[in-house]
Amino acid sequence: MTCTYNGSCLCNKVTFTVNGFSDKAANCYCTMCQKFHGSAFGTLVGVIGLTWDSGFKYLKHYTATNGTIRTFCMECGSSLGFRVKNAALEEIELAIATFNDDIPVNIDAQIYTSYRANWCVLQHDLPIFNEGRL
Ligand SMILES: [Zn+2]
Numbered sequence: 007m008t009c010t011y012n013g014s015c016l017c018n019k020v021t022f023t024v025n026g027f028s029d030k031a032a033n034c035y036c037t038m039c040q041k042f043h044g045s046a047f048g049t050l051v052g053v054i055g056l057t058w059d060s061g062f063k064y065l066k067h068y069t070a071t072n073g074t075i076r077t078f079c080m081e082c083g084s085s086l087g088f089r090v091k092n093a094a095l096e097e098i099e100l101a102i103a104t105f106n107d108d109i110p111v112n113i114d115a116q117i118y119t120s121y122r123a124n125w126c127v128l129q130h131d132l133p134i135f136n137e138g139r140l
């Protein structure tokens with residue numbers, strides 16, 4: 007039996023299904039994640055077997071000055087995913103909070119914490135990295 011996990015943007019035009027997740031997921035406090043997600047940190051996770059079920063035409067891709075690509079819904083603005091420079095859409099990491107139900111993912115690190123906003127408190131039961139993972 008194949009497990010499926012469903013997610014969507016806020017307006018529900020963009021919906022997707024995956025079959026699994028990468029074993030690493032970090033809360034990222036970098037400035038770009040703060041801006042893109044409009045929050046203290048972003049959490050993205052690699053996925054297995056991604057299918058865009060609806061709303062593919064609503065996907066909008068923003069390429070930042072460093073070449074990283076962020077994908078969002080052009081109707082409701084929901085932050086959906088991230089890719090490294092020149093990566094294909096198939097390699098997208100999805101914003102973990104867009105899944106509809108609980109998913110089998112464990113956050114195992116806090117990264118780029120040197121960019122953390124002063125009003126945000128880190129979790130002390132998770133490894134803390136000033137920049138990326140070592
Ligand atoms: Zn939307």
Ligand SMILES: [Zn+2]
Binds near residue numbers: 040
């Ligand atoms: Zn980040």
